[in-house]
Amino acid sequence: MIDEAVIERVLGTALRTGGDFAEVFAEDRRSSAARLDDGRVEDMVSGRERGAGIRVVVGETTGFAHTSDLSERGLSEAAEAAGAAARGATGGVREVALRRVPAPAPNEVDVLPESVGKATKVALLGRADEAARGVGGAVRQVSAVYGDSRRRILVANSDGVLASDDQVKTRFMISVVASGDTGMQTGRESVGHTVGFEMFDRYQVEDLAAEAAGRALAKLRARPAPSGSLPVVIKRGSGGILFHEACGHGLEADHVAKDVSVFAGRVGEQVASPLVTLIDDGTMGPEWGSYAIDDEGHPAARNVLIQDGVLTEYMWDWLRSRKEGRAGTGNGRRETYQHLPMVRMTNTYLANGTDDPDEIIRQTPKGVYVAQLGGGQVNTATGDFVFGMTEAYLIEDGELTEPLRDANLIGNGPQALRDIDAVGDDFAMGGPGTCGKQGQGVPVGTGQPTLRVKAMTVGGTAR
Amino acid sequence: MSAEPRAGAVGVPTEGELLELAERVAGWARDGEQVEAYVARGRDTEIQVYSGEVESLSSAESAGIGIRVVANGRQGFAYAGSLDLDVVEETLAEARDNAGFASADEWVGLAVPDGTVAADLDVWSDELAGVPTADKVALALELERAVRAGDARIRQVESAEWGDSAYESAIVTNTGIRASSRRTVCYVSAEAVAGQGGETQTGSGYSVGRGPGDLDLVKAAADAVERSTRLLGATKPRSGHLTVVFEPRITATLLALIAGTLDGEAVLKGRSLFADRLGQPVAAASLTLVDDPTDPGAYGATPYDAEGLATRRNALIEDGTLKAFLYNTYSARRAGTKSTASAVRAGFKSGPGTGARALSVIPGTSSPAEILAAVGDGLLVQSVSGLHSGVNPVSGDFSVGAEGMLIERGALGRPVRELTIASTLQRMLQDIVAIGNDPERLPSSATGVTLAVGDLSMSGA
Known part of the structure; x- marks a missing residue:
C-alpha cells in the first residue's frame, strides 16, 4: 500500500516535535452489499475507502490526524498535524528502522468476494425470500441482506513494527415479519464469518430463512414475558453476549486503568463460579471477530481471562501495555483509519462444561429458556448490564412450554458470574455481532455452551 | 456525457466547490438515466x-461522495471516501x-423540486472555526475541574470532552434538484464517577450548541455531579406496576422511537x-407530536432533506389523533402522496432512508415538581x-433497563437501579398522564420534555 522508505520518513516527521511513539495505520477497504425487501432487490451498494491515520504519543497525550491522501505529501501533512496535536517539545531527530512482524492468517480465504459476480450474490436473496414465505401464510414480510468486505491494513510504528493483514468478511442476514390475531412479530437469523463466498457452501440460505420465519411464527402465540427474578437457562451459541456484557467490557484494560470497572484490581481473585472459564481468542479460524494482526500491528492471540472462576488476565491494547512495560494481548482495534485504536474484544466465549444441556432444563422447575439473544449494554463502573431475548420460552416443571414475547433481562456482572450454576457440554459460537464502544463499531464473535444463571431479573409485563 | 472527467485531486473544497462537483457528476447522466450526487x-x-x-x-x-443511479426502474448506489475525480468517476460507474x-x-426515482421554498436557517457559526485549540483544551479541563469540585463524593471524571464539527453538503440531480447546506455543532460533556465505600455510580452531563457562546459549562458539570451522586445507595426495587416519569432526555429517546414506527415505507411494507x-386516536388527547426541521433552535434543523427537497413542518399526531406518516420520494410515490421531505441518510455512505429530524411535543402546563406531586408514588x-x-x-x-429515583408521596425518594420497565409503545402513548412545561433542546432528533406515563411494569427483585 505504501513504500517502506516513505513510512520510515513519515514516522520521522511525526516524531519531530519530540514524540515518544508514532504510528502509521493505512487502510484500503472495499465492500459490497445487496438488500432485498418486500420481494424486490432494492439496491446493490458498493463502497471504497482508503486512507491513513497517524498517531503520535507524547507523555500522557496522544495526537491524531488522518488523511485520505496516501501520497508521501498527504501522509507527511497528517504526521505534522498529529505531532502538533500531541504538543511535544521541539527538536530531536529519530530514525526508524522497520522490521516485518509475521502473523499467520486465522484461516484461508478460498473465494474472494470480488471474484464472484453480482448476479450470484443477488440470487441468494431471492432464494431466502422464497424459502421464508414458504414456511407459512402468516409470513407477511421478508428482508434479507448480503454483505462482504475486504479490508487491507498496514501498520508501522516507531518501535520498528511493520505488519499487514488482508481481512475478508462475508455475512448474510434475514428478517421476517409474521402477522396474527395478536399483532405482528419478528424473527431474525444471521451468519457472518471471516471468509469469502465459500461461506455459502457451509450454510444454505433456505435454512437460515426457515429459522427466522419459524421464530416469528412461534412468537405469534407468545405471551408476555414474566416480570421479576427467575432462573434463566441460555441455549448454546448466541448467549455468549452474556459474558461480553457481564464481564467482557469490564476486563478491557482502559476501563481497568481508569478504575471504572468492577473488575479492577481483582486479578487472582475468584470472580465467578468455578464452572466459568472465559477466553477471548482472535485466532479462532473463520469466526467473525478474528484477524491475523490487530489494528496496532500485533498478532491476534488466545487469552484466557477467567480460569475456573479465577480472574487471570485483562485485555490490552499496545499503548497501555507499553506504558505498563508488559506484553500486549493483540486487542487494539479501531473501526476505520479515521479512528484511534482502543482495547476491544475479538471472539469471547465460555469454555465447555460437563452438564447435559437437556438435563439443565429438566432440573429447572420454573424459569425462562432463552434460545436467541439480541444485543446488550453494560455500565462497566457499576457492572449492571442488560441483554435482550428475541426467542424465549417459559420453563415449567423442567419442560419448555409457552413462547414469550421479546424483553430485556437485567443483571449485575459479578453477581451473574457467581450465579452460574450449570454449564453444558455443547459449546457453539453464536451469530456475528457488532460491538459499539465510544462510537466505534467492530466485528466480534461470542459463544457458549448451554448454561443456567440461578437468578436474573426478567423484564416482562406479565402480572 | 456533458463533460469528460479529468483525473486529479480536488483539494479542500468549499461549499461552492461541493455544489460544483455534484453538478458535474449529475451532468454525466446518460440518456434515460437519473443521476444523484x-x-x-x-x-x-x-x-x-x-x-x-x-488524553x-x-x-x-x-x-466523500455517494452516487445514486436510476435506469429502467432500477436503482444502484455506490460511495467513496474521496473526492478525487478518478475515484468519483469509478464510483459513478459502480x-x-x-x-x-x-x-x-415502478416507484423508484429521484426527487424533483416540488415548489416548497427552503427555510432560511442560521445553523452555522463562523466563530467556531476561529476558536484556538488551546481554548478548547482549556474548556475541557475547566469542565473536568468543575465536576471534581462539585461534590466530595466525586471520585473521578472518566472523561471530559470537547467536540466540534462543521458539516457541509451538496446534492444535485439531473431531475432539477440543486441544494447545499452547512451546519456547525459543538459540545462539552463529562462522565462523572461518584463513590461511597465500595459503591460506584456514574452520571453524565453535557451542553451543546452551534458555537462556543451557546455552551453552559456550569450546567453540564452540575448535571454530571447530581446524576452520579444521587444514585449512591441505589438498590434493586421490588417488582410491580407504577407510573413512570421520564426526564426530558429520556422522553426525547422515546419520541424518536415512536417516530420510527411512523415511517411511510414501513407502513407500505406491513411493518x-x-x-x-x-x-384514529392512538395517544392520549394531550399529545401533539410535530417534526419540524425548519425550527432553527432544533439540533436537527436543516433547510433540505437528504434528497434535496426543502424541509417543512409535519404534524404527526394532533390531540392524540394520528395525522400523518413520514415519506421520502420513493415511499410517497408508492403511497400515492407527496414526500414530506423526510429523507435522511447516514452521511455519504448510504442512500436516502426516511426519518424524523426535529421532533417535539406541544408542552403541557405543569412543572416537573407539579408532575411529581400529582403522580404521588412512582418512578423517575x-x-x-x-x-x-x-x-x-x-x-x-418495550422493555429497557433503567436507573432513577422512586417517587414517594409526591417527591423524589430513594435511588433505584438494576431494574427494567416494560410496556408496549402502543399502550405507552395511550397511557400518557402528564406532559411537562419544560422543553429542553438536546443533541437528538427530538426536543425533550418531562413526560409521565401510567401503568408500566417495573421488574426488580
Missing part, C-alpha cells in the same frame, strides 16, 4: 482530557453497474404498528439501557 465534507475536532491532562486530541477533515442488478420497481390507524427515570435489544418497533414490545 451527494457530496459531503466534515471537519471534526475531539479533545479528551483525563486527570488534568490531554487525546484528534482533528481531521474527511470528505453505481451504474449496480443498478443492473436491482429488481425493477408499522400504526399502518391502519390514520385518522434518569437513564435507560438496552434500547436496541429491548424495543421491537414492529410488535411494539
Whole structure:
C-alpha cells in the first residue's frame, strides 16, 4: 500500500516535535452489499475507502490526524498535524528502522468476494425470500441482506513494527415479519464469518430463512414475558453476549486503568463460579471477530481471562501495555483509519462444561429458556448490564412450554458470574455481532455452551 | 456525457466547490438515466482530557461522495471516501453497474423540486472555526475541574470532552434538484464517577450548541455531579406496576422511537404498528407530536432533506389523533402522496432512508415538581439501557433497563437501579398522564420534555 522508505520518513516527521511513539495505520477497504425487501432487490451498494491515520504519543497525550491522501505529501501533512496535536517539545531527530512482524492468517480465504459476480450474490436473496414465505401464510414480510468486505491494513510504528493483514468478511442476514390475531412479530437469523463466498457452501440460505420465519411464527402465540427474578437457562451459541456484557467490557484494560470497572484490581481473585472459564481468542479460524494482526500491528492471540472462576488476565491494547512495560494481548482495534485504536474484544466465549444441556432444563422447575439473544449494554463502573431475548420460552416443571414475547433481562456482572450454576457440554459460537464502544463499531464473535444463571431479573409485563 | 472527467485531486473544497462537483457528476447522466450526487465534507475536532491532562486530541477533515443511479426502474448506489475525480468517476460507474442488478420497481426515482421554498436557517457559526485549540483544551479541563469540585463524593471524571464539527453538503440531480447546506455543532460533556465505600455510580452531563457562546459549562458539570451522586445507595426495587416519569432526555429517546414506527415505507411494507390507524386516536388527547426541521433552535434543523427537497413542518399526531406518516420520494410515490421531505441518510455512505429530524411535543402546563406531586408514588427515570435489544418497533414490545429515583408521596425518594420497565409503545402513548412545561433542546432528533406515563411494569427483585 505504501513504500517502506516513505513510512520510515513519515514516522520521522511525526516524531519531530519530540514524540515518544508514532504510528502509521493505512487502510484500503472495499465492500459490497445487496438488500432485498418486500420481494424486490432494492439496491446493490458498493463502497471504497482508503486512507491513513497517524498517531503520535507524547507523555500522557496522544495526537491524531488522518488523511485520505496516501501520497508521501498527504501522509507527511497528517504526521505534522498529529505531532502538533500531541504538543511535544521541539527538536530531536529519530530514525526508524522497520522490521516485518509475521502473523499467520486465522484461516484461508478460498473465494474472494470480488471474484464472484453480482448476479450470484443477488440470487441468494431471492432464494431466502422464497424459502421464508414458504414456511407459512402468516409470513407477511421478508428482508434479507448480503454483505462482504475486504479490508487491507498496514501498520508501522516507531518501535520498528511493520505488519499487514488482508481481512475478508462475508455475512448474510434475514428478517421476517409474521402477522396474527395478536399483532405482528419478528424473527431474525444471521451468519457472518471471516471468509469469502465459500461461506455459502457451509450454510444454505433456505435454512437460515426457515429459522427466522419459524421464530416469528412461534412468537405469534407468545405471551408476555414474566416480570421479576427467575432462573434463566441460555441455549448454546448466541448467549455468549452474556459474558461480553457481564464481564467482557469490564476486563478491557482502559476501563481497568481508569478504575471504572468492577473488575479492577481483582486479578487472582475468584470472580465467578468455578464452572466459568472465559477466553477471548482472535485466532479462532473463520469466526467473525478474528484477524491475523490487530489494528496496532500485533498478532491476534488466545487469552484466557477467567480460569475456573479465577480472574487471570485483562485485555490490552499496545499503548497501555507499553506504558505498563508488559506484553500486549493483540486487542487494539479501531473501526476505520479515521479512528484511534482502543482495547476491544475479538471472539469471547465460555469454555465447555460437563452438564447435559437437556438435563439443565429438566432440573429447572420454573424459569425462562432463552434460545436467541439480541444485543446488550453494560455500565462497566457499576457492572449492571442488560441483554435482550428475541426467542424465549417459559420453563415449567423442567419442560419448555409457552413462547414469550421479546424483553430485556437485567443483571449485575459479578453477581451473574457467581450465579452460574450449570454449564453444558455443547459449546457453539453464536451469530456475528457488532460491538459499539465510544462510537466505534467492530466485528466480534461470542459463544457458549448451554448454561443456567440461578437468578436474573426478567423484564416482562406479565402480572 | 456533458463533460469528460479529468483525473486529479480536488483539494479542500468549499461549499461552492461541493455544489460544483455534484453538478458535474449529475451532468454525466446518460440518456434515460437519473443521476444523484451527494457530496459531503466534515471537519471534526475531539479533545479528551483525563486527570488534568490531554488524553487525546484528534482533528481531521474527511470528505466523500455517494452516487445514486436510476435506469429502467432500477436503482444502484455506490460511495467513496474521496473526492478525487478518478475515484468519483469509478464510483459513478459502480453505481451504474449496480443498478443492473436491482429488481425493477415502478416507484423508484429521484426527487424533483416540488415548489416548497427552503427555510432560511442560521445553523452555522463562523466563530467556531476561529476558536484556538488551546481554548478548547482549556474548556475541557475547566469542565473536568468543575465536576471534581462539585461534590466530595466525586471520585473521578472518566472523561471530559470537547467536540466540534462543521458539516457541509451538496446534492444535485439531473431531475432539477440543486441544494447545499452547512451546519456547525459543538459540545462539552463529562462522565462523572461518584463513590461511597465500595459503591460506584456514574452520571453524565453535557451542553451543546452551534458555537462556543451557546455552551453552559456550569450546567453540564452540575448535571454530571447530581446524576452520579444521587444514585449512591441505589438498590434493586421490588417488582410491580407504577407510573413512570421520564426526564426530558429520556422522553426525547422515546419520541424518536415512536417516530420510527411512523415511517411511510414501513407502513407500505406491513411493518408499522400504526399502518391502519390514520385518522384514529392512538395517544392520549394531550399529545401533539410535530417534526419540524425548519425550527432553527432544533439540533436537527436543516433547510433540505437528504434528497434535496426543502424541509417543512409535519404534524404527526394532533390531540392524540394520528395525522400523518413520514415519506421520502420513493415511499410517497408508492403511497400515492407527496414526500414530506423526510429523507435522511447516514452521511455519504448510504442512500436516502426516511426519518424524523426535529421532533417535539406541544408542552403541557405543569412543572416537573407539579408532575411529581400529582403522580404521588412512582418512578423517575434518569437513564435507560438496552434500547436496541429491548424495543421491537414492529410488535411494539418495550422493555429497557433503567436507573432513577422512586417517587414517594409526591417527591423524589430513594435511588433505584438494576431494574427494567416494560410496556408496549402502543399502550405507552395511550397511557400518557402528564406532559411537562419544560422543553429542553438536546443533541437528538427530538426536543425533550418531562413526560409521565401510567401503568408500566417495573421488574426488580
